Amino acid sequence: MTDGDKNTTLSSTSDILVDLQVETSSRSQKIQKFVPFVVLAVITAHFAWATQYFIVETDDVLRHTCCDGYGFLMILYIFIAFGYSYAYLIKPYMLGPVSRCLWEPFVEKIAKIFGARYVYAVIHLIILGVILAFLIYDCWDEPERLIPLAGLAILLIVSFAFSVHRKQIKWHTIIWGMILQFVFGLFTLRWETGRRIFACVGDKVTTFLGYAKEGSAFVYGDKLVHEYHIFAFEAISTIYFLAFIINILYHVGIMQRVVANFGMFLRAIMGTSVCESVNSAANIFLGQTEAPLLLKPYLINLTGSEIHSVMTGGFASVSGTVLAAYISYGANAAHLITASVMAAPAGLVFSKLLFPEIEEPETFEDNVALVESEFSSVLDAASQGASQATQIVLGILANLIAFVATVYFINGVLGWFGGLVGFTAEDELWTIELIVGYIFTPVSFVLGVPWPECTKVGQLIGLKMMVNEFAAFSKFKEMDLTPKSQVIATFAICGFANPGSVGIMISTLSALIPQKSHLITRHVFRAYFAGTIVCFATACIAGMLSA
Structure with a gap:
């Protein structure tokens, strides 16, 4: 056979293989x-x-x-x-x-x-008037429940005061975001059926996450998990199981569809861009590092305002992978889920209030598609999810050890200084919790916390802002609070807005879009501030609607 015949045969074989691949x-x-x-x-x-x-x-x-x-x-x-x-x-x-x-x-x-301008203005005024009338009627016998309404007004005024482009604020987005937040709160906190639904969902989530204990007990032993309830072996190990499940849902496309549909709902109601809407929806389920990955190819085209919204959404909510840890500290699962859902529209509200859009977004519904799974199979997705959770677990444990140790160190120094001037009694010792409790007592009051418990809730808010939410929830477990204060405190500290998360946010987004690193570092602290305000805003809604 000549070389030409061999080449012809190879070419024919190659064509056949290509046809088979196309047909398959x-x-x-x-x-x-x-x-x-x-x-x-x-x-x-x-x-x-x-x-x-x-x-x-x-x-x-x-x-x-x-x-x-x-x-x-x-x-x-x-x-x-x-x-x-x-x-x-x-x-x-x-x-x-x-x-x-x-x-x-x-x-x-x-x-x-x-005239379109006046029609929408009238519609907004009617809806806001109905909400205000409902609140006044509902709180008629308990006027102190209207205090959080004043707190919400203060948060909006402060955000407007610190806005970088006040004339560019789209009030349609702000008003409809607040309406959505109120409707979500009304459905889950005041409507009996809604409360039962979310209580049921919370129970199912707790039961679902509880299955991870069996896997943890198999590895570490029944005593460490079921008898001694050691945090690192019981609650933290749940992250492996949840990361395992989330990766499977991501690979088969369920996670993307849920996130995309809720994101499109936010976009249709609030008028925000596709990417920031989908990211806010993703933050209900995913953390500040995972949510942006759903839109990885389009991050490079985001405007400064959209990047600010992405960061705000990450700071304003928590990841589904850490819910088990918060539940183990005594937090109500239904309240945690409600806070995450309410944070989605609220994050867009305060992000767009503090940093309105002044550019033209480049991403639209017809040119954006969610990233498809890169895993080869369901088994590959599941195993990699469990493996990747190791980094999350180690990060949580390392931060807890370091930050809690730092708190005790600061308390030791403060106690020594206080002792030199006569504050030696156990209830008089100078501690960081005592100081931040007094600093954030007014904040707790405008959130709707009864005055006798404002200092306690102020301590939780201060710990969350200065250390992290894990330290706050661990302190939450030790406190004897009334049911209403527990609800408000849960909403107020249910977010990743803490100093450690600022570093995580900068490193994550800078790795994904190094070309935009200057915008990330410039606006990250404004987003941290916005994320903190979002937690306070959801707590205000909870304070108004909690009986």
């Missing part, structure tokens, strides 16, 4: 399109089976099984069915025509009659 890829894509519907069919079949069993074989009442039993399964099925309908029917085929045929003509007619 096309077949794989077709199969992947059918997988979601096969899963839905299986879920539907099980739901029908469970429905038949519930009606025929049991005597349970539906409302008594809404958190555990057939009722809970029905709620899950409704959510899943709606998700499928929205993704494959409503969004691609119905949403656009409905908007063009009904909503847009309606807005145009109203705008012609009244």
